[in-house]
Amino acid sequence: MTLRKVARTGMSILKRAIGTQQAGLVFVIVLLGVLLALTAGSHLDPRTGQSVHNFYNLHTLLQTATDASFFAIMAVGATVVIISGGIDLSVGSIYALAGVTTAMVLRSVAPDSAVTVVLLATTVSLGIGLICGVLNGVMVTGLGVHPFIITLGTMWVVRGIAFVSSHAESILVPSSLTAVAKASFGMASSVYPVPLLVMLAVMAIGSVYLTRTVMGRHVFAVGGNPEASRFSGLRLNRITIGVFAISGLTAGLAALLGAAFYGSASCADATGYELYVIAAAVVGGASLSGGRGSAVSATLGALLIVLIRQSIRTMRFDQNYEWIIIGCAIILAVVLDQASSRAALRRLSADAVRR
């Protein structure tokens, strides 16, 4: 490839990227990154004696990604629910229940081989997540109650079940499971890329699901206009149950990863995560009235929230202001997003009139 060719491909990728839904988010993340690069400063590594940038070093970057990964995974599930016009407040509790159940099952069964441990853990946490999600969906469709209410209820019920069944203990998981979650793939010994990789995989699968599959398209249709979807022969109930199942499943997966990575699970895990998860989805441009959202954006939204938190720490702002700053940033992000989509709609209707 000649240099010119490279430049041209680069430009076309850039152009396409600017046109997409994620452009604004990417821009803000890059801006924050530049800000961090300029202001974070550096310190001397006590072992090697080399100067290390306070933010741009492998450990801090991976730590930021790891912090984001647990709720970024759930944010993909939450985005699917939000696109369908619903909301799921119970994901944090499902995370806790899936985590403690997995830990308890592993403790009582105590399998010998590492493979069995991993398989059993995966089955139990995904299974619990799926069951909780399906129950949410069945109650929303069967009882005809708004998903906000149903999942507000199950948020407490599920957390309560986790509390009672675990006797509020923190339960350790076998080290073979931790070994998998902390695999470093031959890189430096304290580098753990697994949560990051799982997050990227979930983002990719979620994105393909939403944009390339029949079910994904149906989720957009139901969220955009349930009435027209019914008139087109879509099975609304089945679609609704499906989105809550997906949300539960992502909570189960995040719980598996969390329990494995931190080596234990307790009923107090992921308290308040549901709000981080919803925040990530809406910062990523998902519309709470349904019909709009993307898996990639939700992941970027989660990254942005963590990045803001990380910036406050790295740049040595007073950490007491963390919540205030994050809260303002969420409102600002959504306001900017709405303004830009309103402008796009105006442009569209102007086009239609001219035609």
Added chain:
Amino acid sequence: MREGSAGTLVPANADMPDVAVAFRGITKRFPGVLALEDVSFEIAAGSMHALCGENGAGKSTLGKILAGVHTADAGEVRLFGQPFAATRPEHALAAGVGMVHQELAFCENLSVAENLCLRALPATGPFLSRAAMYREAESLLAAIDARLDVRRRVGELTIGQQQMLQIAAAVGHGARVIVFDEPTSSLSQHEAEKLYELMARLRERGVTGIYVSHRMEEIFRLCDTVTVLRDGRHVATEPIAALDTGRIVELMIGRKLEQYFPTDHGATTGEERLRVEGLSSPAGFRDISFSVRAGEVVGMAGLVGAGRSETAAAIFGLDGRATGRIVVDGRPVVIRSPRQAMRLGIGLVPEDRKRQGLVLSMSSLANTTMAILPSLARLTFVRSAEERAIGRRFFERLRVRAHSLDATAAGLSGGNQQKLVLAKWLAARCQVLILDEPTRGVDVGAKAQIHALIAELAAEGVAVLLISSELPELLHLATRVIVLRDGRIVGEVPRVEATQDGLMRLMAGVA
């Protein structure tokens, strides 16, 4: 006064105080349609003035401009000689114009008294004074001799009672002109009688009424002057004494028939595709029976509220309370959901394309393939190339004008949006197609294309049930026309015998 071709009624003395409302050159454009074009006429103070026209003639729009619901794009309204341009209903009411309409705007969760006094709730400091509120509401209701418990929730009232409430609110706030927009369309006979009495009392008190309706008996009973609109233009304003039902109908439909060519789409009608026997539903129709053969376009005429759309919805599996027999391709079937209807080869292009036909936030392509997406997928993955090929095929066939397949449906014009809904059902290869007002709010060009398409579909052997409020459209396309009135079939007219005049009489129930 005489009939002018484009509303060129010359007012004798425009600013005389005995003129309550004067419209001058009113023009109103909605996206894709010209609702009103250069409409000028006057309404005498203290009169009850009927505003007639077919569905879509612009009569409601004119009423809403006066009441501040819509704003005219051009022209001037004068109220008792003063220039008047209300941009909001409350401004209109402050100037003395109230409106009674079908889409009732109340807080259904609040009481009668709360709704009547909502604008300025009587209060002592920050506290609501209930006694004063009830007194005020009662005096408002007493002013129109309406007896209602002011403590009841508005949601519990009948539509007739809610209209009383609207009138009480309007009169109570000093309305001197009241627009009645088809007030009796959802009332029982008894409730309608009460409304007539009330209107007579209002007239005695010098209130000027504008009565939007196409029900002849009501017009002759209540009104003293009649203005007829057609296709957004003023056709005539004449005293009722100079008119009879026949003449009004003639003025309403006076469009030249030659502009439509009654096509013989040359299809030999084939097997019976759909037969409906004794279909009834509390949704608003009783004992509906008819059949549609392959290659046939059966028209369905009726006024708004006659039960046409409700019948269509029941056939498409959207009315769980409907009873009766439906036979598709000779087999009796039970249709409980649109999905089952689709499996039997039935498609429905609904009346309200924005609410029922399209997902406006999705792309044009996604809307087109919405009903057939599973058939375009392999292992749930949508085969993008095939989906786009189908999209292109139907965009071409229907001449959809969008800048690309991925253009958001919300950005398309009304005509193109309607084409998307049609494309959705064409893609599903329906053998029975129910079209509910397929050309409403669609510009002339797109209308002609849709008409051509309907004829083409029939020629291909599709059985079409065409519901339309535009009689020329029915006469143009339908092989025979079924007429509904008040939820029942009142006539079935073969194409050769059908005239606009005859159909209109059947629809309105005049001899």
